Amino acid sequence: MQTLDEKTFLASRRELLLSYAIYVESKDSQDECFDMVEAGLQQPAEVLQNIPPENFMTATRQRAWEGIDQLTLAYSAGHTTADLRALYPTILEYWEEFARYDTAFDLQASAAERGFPHFALPDVAYEQVNRMICLGILLGWGNLLPRLAPVIDFNNHEKDGLVERLLAFSIDGRDTDWPECTRHLPYFKTLKIFAAEEKDRPALMQDYLEEWYYASRREPYYDSHERDTSFLGYWSWEAAAITCLLDIDDSSYRDATFYPADLTAFFRQARVDYEPDGGGPVPANELRAKAGDPCPKAGTWESLDIPPRAMSYEREQPMLDLESGYGLTVWRYLEN
Known part of the structure; x- marks a missing residue:
């Protein structure tokens, strides 16, 4: 993904708290990570076989983290939704490759180092998982979520109510009655939106968005605009994803702060654009x-x-x- 020039950035950015300097510094660092990991993995086989499994795991983990952060940053900076959509399958491949190396590391690790999730839902990694699921949905890649689910499920023995409900629209057998969220606020409040009558959902979502930022005060993104390069923008991805999946009329909260309304519009148009008349739904895992x-x-x-x-x-x-x-x-x- 090409870096935006400053004029384009200032004209198109979606997150007004994001500066051009922070955007460029963050994106350059992410691109450098992608290039370094790719170069490392392309070394000759006789070199790769002597590298400890932990090195592969930590390098690909960092790339997976940087990948979802770049997708988030690009949205806030004003990259087109078409560019964002095109990037998602690559980020998913980063997550899958990290999962493979982490699983290999887990198999040979000591008892003290074994049994950890790829992305621990009770920890701050929850927010990364939430972004990855929601952006997959919003960018029209819901059919790829069956590839993401095993990455999330690995060693995550505690279920999460929001994750289960989001994935259930693409994957059979998810527990849509699970009553808790591993990080609780703000996400727990979404469960009553799923359970509500159709007519009550717009008002509940409007309330959720009004309370979202303060309810997020224990999440890693809270007040991140004061921490310079860690700032990626403030967006309630789950609000838009739920709006799309439940087909909620968002006219009453479309202009709400933290609501990525253009992604909801993109999702609804994508159902027309990528499924020509008579062609049926996009098959699972098809690009x-x-x-x-x-x-x-x-x-x-x-x-x-x-x-x-x-x-x-x-x-x-x-x-x-x-x-x-x-x-x-x-x-x-x-x-x-």
Whole structure:
């Protein structure tokens, strides 16, 4: 993802408390992490086999953390929703690769170091998980959440009511009756929105957003604008994700502080854009992009046309419009 110039940043940023200097410093640090980990993993096999498993685990963990932070930062800075959507599958791959290395480390670790979650829900990692789930939903990647769920579930023996309810829209068998949240405030207050009658949900969500920031005072993002480079923006991702999943009319709180309203609008339009008439829902784990989108993953893509047409794309290359009969051409990923 290209760094925004200052003029574009100032014209398009969504989080007015974010400065251009902090944006650039944070993004440069994140990009450096991505490059260093990628270079490290591409070393010759005879070098890699002599590196301790813990090193792979800690490096890929940092990249996973930086990945979801960059997605958050990019939203606050004003990157387009198309760019954000294209980035999500890469961040998901970072999380999956960390999970593989952490599992390998867990298998050979001492008893004292074994049995920890990849992302502990009772800890501050909850907020990272919340962002990863909600942004997956909001950016039109709900069909990829079956890949994310095993990463979250690993050694997390205590369930979380909000996580279970969010994942249940994409994954069968989640416990939608679980009555508690591992971090409690502010997230516990969302459970009554799920349980409420349809007509009562807008008012409950409006109340939730009004109380969200103060209720978040024990969360790692609280007052983070006073800590310089740790600031990524203040957004109630779960409010937007719940609005989308429950199809709540957000007209009464669309302009509320902390509510990412444009992501709700993007989600609702994505259901039209990526599911052409008669094509049915997007299959689980399938990557799709429409004409004009930056390519989410390098490799071969096939148009949803009759007859289909296959083309090779590089990551972030604009997807072509073949003037399909149903509108803008939609592409699905075939292989690398």
